[in-house]
Structures are given as structure tokens and as C-alpha cells.
Amino acid sequence: GAVVSQHPSWVICKSGTSVKIECRSLDFQATTMFWYRQFPKQSLMLMATSNEGSKATYEQGVEKDKFLINHASLTLSTLTVTSAHPEDSSFYICSARPPFGGINYGYTFGSGTRLTVV
Amino acid sequence: GENVEQHPSTLSVQEGDSAVIKCTYSDSASNYFPWYKQELGKRPQLIIDIRSNVGEKKDQRIAVTLNKTAKHFSLHITETQPEDSAVYFCAASLETSGSRLTFGEGTQLTVNP
Numbered sequence: 001g002a003v004v005s006q007h008p009s010w011v012i013c014k015s016g017t018s019v020k021i022e023c024r025s026l027d028f029q030a031t032t033m034f035w036y037r038q039f040p041k042q043s044l045m046l047m048a049t050s051n052e053g054s055k056a057t058y059e060q061g062v063e064k065d066k067f068l069i070n071h072a073s074l075t076l077s078t079l080t081v082t083s084a085h086p087e088d089s090s091f092y093i094c095s096a097r098p099p100f101g102g103i104n105y106g107y108t109f110g111s112g113t114r115l116t117v118v
Numbered sequence: 119g120e121n122v123e124q125h126p127s128t129l130s131v132q133e134g135d136s137a138v139i140k141c142t143y144s145d146s147a148s149n150y151f152p153w154y155k156q157e158l159g160k161r162p163q164l165i166i167d168i169r170s171n172v173g174e175k176k177d178q179r180i181a182v183t184l185n186k187t188a189k190h191f192s193l194h195i196t197e198t199q200p201e202d203s204a205v206y207f208c209a210a211s212l213e214t215s216g217s218r219l220t221f222g223e224g225t226q227l228t229v230n231p
Contacts, residue, residue: 032216043207043221044162051216093161095219106152107211107219109161 002028002098006110013084013117021079021113023094030096033077034107035069038091050077084117091115120145122210124222131198132230139225141208142190148210151184151191152219155204162207166193169213198229 003026013019023033031052036044048069050056056069068080077096081088093112121144131137143151149170154162168175168182168191175182179198184191195202208222 034218043223046218046220049216049218091159097216106150106164106167111161112159114159 002108004094004096004108004110006094006113008113009111010114015085015117016083018080018082019084019115021092023077023110025075025096028098029074031074033071034095035079036093086117089115089117120148120210120220122208122220122222124208124225126225127223128226130228133198133200135198137195137198137227139193139206140190141222143210148212150211150213152209153182153193154207156207157204200229200231203227203229
């Protein structure tokens with residue numbers, strides 16, 4: 001089935017540094033990748049939608065200069081948290097949906113990245 | 119945009135009893151409604167989904183019903199087991215590959231042995 005690989009699974013960084021999270025679609029081409037953030041005991045909130053070869057679309061309230069998204073190929077999307085602060089500590093998870101074309105695939109999620117900023 | 123509301127936020131049942139979680143959505147164009155089970159620190163796992171051309175779908179102990187007119191859908195788990203304890207999320211989207219998935223707030227289900 002469709003698999004999205006996400007790395008790293010967890011990362012601890014110092015305040016003010018940047019962290020890059022990668023999501024790769026392993027067996028399908030993901031023209032669109034969705035990035036979610038989940039705080040403890042809360043739901044998954046969409047941060048941005050990344051589109052291969054074009055600029056990402058950010059949800060209201062999400063700083064595009066702080067959360068840099070690059071979707072340079074059909075199988076790789078990255079999220080970089082720049083100048084991280086403790087309030088950015090969260091569970092970040094990506095998702096993609098294999099091309100819809102007669103096969104009823106749902107959304108595939110990466111394994112998530114637990115970011116802790118100290 | 120789409121808004122999905124989910125109730126209850128917590129649900130505690132005795133092993134063997136049934137559990138029902140309800141969701142409403144706002145965008146009448148939405149036509150794909152998945153349900154996910156998420157364990158702590160892990161990715162959401164799809165447990166069942168339903169499309170708008172179907173009113174009910176069942177998979178063993180799990181069933182989902184959809185009322186398009188009222189814009190609500192429900193998850194039914196029968197004969198609950200302790201391993202069913204987790205957070206459950208409903209979601210809604212359009213049935214196209216580039217469409218976002220909007221999640222409900224989640225329900226913490228606890229099945230007491």
C-alpha cells in the first residue's frame with residue numbers, strides 16, 4: 001500500500017536553532033503533501049499544504065517565514081522550523097493521498113516527528 | 119472552509135458494551151468521511167471510511183453511518199475491548215487527491231475491563 005516515510009521521529013533542539021523534517025512518499029508520487037501539527041490532547045491542525053513545484057499554501061495564523069516548506073520533487077516534502085522556540089514543541093505529521101484514479105486510497109500519514117525545543 | 123465537530127470528547131464504557139461517537143460537518147460538498155484511531159505518540163490509523171454515495175458501512179465490530187441531509191456521521195463500535203481504548207478522530211474532505219482533510223476534535227475512548 002501507499003507509504004509515507006517521515007524523519008526524524010523525534011528531535012530535541014535548542015531555542016533559536018532550525019530543524020528540518022522530511023517526508024517521502026515511497027511508492028507513489030505525491031503532488032500534494034499536507035503538514036499537520038498536534039499539541040498534546042488536541043486534534044491535528046493543518047498548517048500548510050505543499051504542492052510540488054510551487055509555493056505552499058499556509059493556513060491562517062501560520063507564519064510562512066517560520067515554517068518553511070519545500071516540495072522540490074514528487075516524492076519529497078520538507079518542513080523547516082526556523083528559529084525554534086519552546087512554544088513550537090509539538091508533534092508534526094505529514095500526510096499525502098495517492099493519486100485518485102479508480103483506486104479508493106485514503107490519506108497516508110507519516111509516522112510523525114516529536115519536536116522538543118529547550 | 120470545512121468545520122467538523124465531534125462529540126463526546128471523552129467516553130468511558132465497560133468491556134463488551136457499545137460505543138458511539140458522533141460528528142457533524144459544515145460543507146455540504148464534502149464527500150469522504152474517514153475515522154481514525156490514534157494511540158499516544160503515533161500516527162492516525164484509518165479504521166473505516168465512508169463516501170457520500172453510501173449511508174452505512176460495516177467492518178466486523180465497527181460501523182459508520184452517514185446522513186448527508188443532516189450533515190452528520192457516526193462511528194459505532196460494538197463488543198468493545200480494552201485494546202479499543204485510544205483517541206478517535208472523525209474527518210471530512212472532498213474526494214480529490216489534492217483536498218485537505220479536516221479533523222474533528224477527537225474522542226478519548228476508555229474501555230474498562
